[in-house]
Amino acid sequence: MNSEEEEFNFVFKVVLIGESGVGKTNLLSRFTRNEFNHDSRTTIGVEFSTRTLTVDGHLVKAQIWDTAGLERYRAITSAYYRGAVGALLVYDITKHQSYESVDRWLKELYDHADASIVVMLVGNKCDLKDEAQEVPSEEAKGYAE
Template sequence: YNMSSDESYNFVFKVVLIGESGVGKSNLLSRFTKNEFNHDSRTTIGVEFSTRTVQLDNFTIKAQIWDTAGLERYRAITSAYYRGAVGALLVYDISKHLTYESAERWLKELYDHADPHIVVMLVGNKRDLETVRTVPTEEARDFAEKKGLMFMETSALDSTNVEDAFNEVLTEVTRGSISAVTLSNPVGSSSQSQEERKPCCKNS
């Protein structure tokens, strides 16, 4: 775990965890930011966040991951919770179909409060409970595709895909941020824009 000094990063990105209570949001957070898993984790009260600095695509990114107790009990915090978030992991438990069924409702709440361009990944957590799975992978993947979401199954318990889930979201967010910067500042000629210019200049 490379905890580089906080001063040296290119981006700070806020990512929120949403989904029903008990699906493992807090353990995904602690696995990614501290490489810890708590077997008797209590329900999160209110809001907490942890940070971790990662290297992706030659950029140093400080990820600020926010976790909340099943928001339904703390309605007052929703808009503040989502404010400034550029990524979201919508988490369900593959062994509890009800937590998957509520994904649609969480998406609606997310889009009601968050930036419309937010990068969202549907995450089927507790993949270690394969023997009692009630949500087929294909069903969830189809739902994610239909809604334009990224998709991954994870296990915070045995670490499967936890890094990948967060890193894919952060990579996607980084790409979006860079293209936004390039669009608003076309003078900063990236190698790509030079490539695009070449054909035009030959013809002239």
């Protein structure tokens, strides 16, 4: 363990996965920097950011890895799944196609990550649901269960 990690009681690596354009980068920036950008660019390869939290009196460092959703970066990003203890599988509730790819993303995750990884299914862009919700909440809840 290096000296930087010794300052923390726990260090957890979490990956954000899902199709391009579902909002993974904005989830990362909102969680780590409390920022949101309507015009964020497509992620190339992998980016990561950290946030330190106190949970039950323990200092926890969360390393959140934002993987590119585009097919051409898939080979690059698969190595970044290794060592992750958690994954947020993100889809856009206004684009059913992004939800239809959830099975493929899960397969890729389990092919490259530890079998004990904790996965959370995240329906993103709920601020747009009144305009164009294509994925019913009950459908996604049923799938998650």
